[in-house]
Amino acid sequence: MHELSLCQALLDQVMQIATEHGATGVTRIVLNIGPLSGVEAMLLQHAYPLVAVGTCAEEAELVIESTPIRVICQDCGAETVATPNRLSCSICTSTHTRLICGNELLLAHLELTVPN
DSSP states (O other), X not given: OHHHHHHHHHHHHHHHHHHHTTOSEXXXXXXXXXXXXXXXXXXXXXXXXXXXXXXXXXXXXXXXXEOOEEXXXXXXXXXXXXXXXXXXXTTTOOSOEEEEESSOEEEEEEEEEXXX
8 A cells, every 4th residue: 555655755744844834733734636646545544544643743634635637738729627548638639638737646735733
C-alpha cells in the first residue's frame, strides 16, 4: 500500500509547515487528488490516522477533494474536461491532447493553530 508512504510524506510536509509558522496544532488538511494520480483516496484516508498518531496533526480533519481531468487540444486549442479512459477533446474529438489537470496529489490548504 503506497498510500501509507504517501501519507508519511504528506505529514512530513505538514509538520514542516507547522514548525515554520510556530503552530501548536493542525486542525484541517485539504488535499486535491486527480483521478489519474494513482492514489486511492479511501486508502489514504484510512492510512492518515496511523501516521498522524502522536503528532500535532493527530486530530486534524483530512479533507480530500477530487479534481477533474482537463486536457488542452493540440488541434483546436480548446481546454475541455475528459474522462480517465478517453483523453480526447470534447469539442473536435481529436485525441491529440495534452493533460493539464487530473494527475495531481496536491496539499491545497492547511489550517493551523498558532498561539497569539
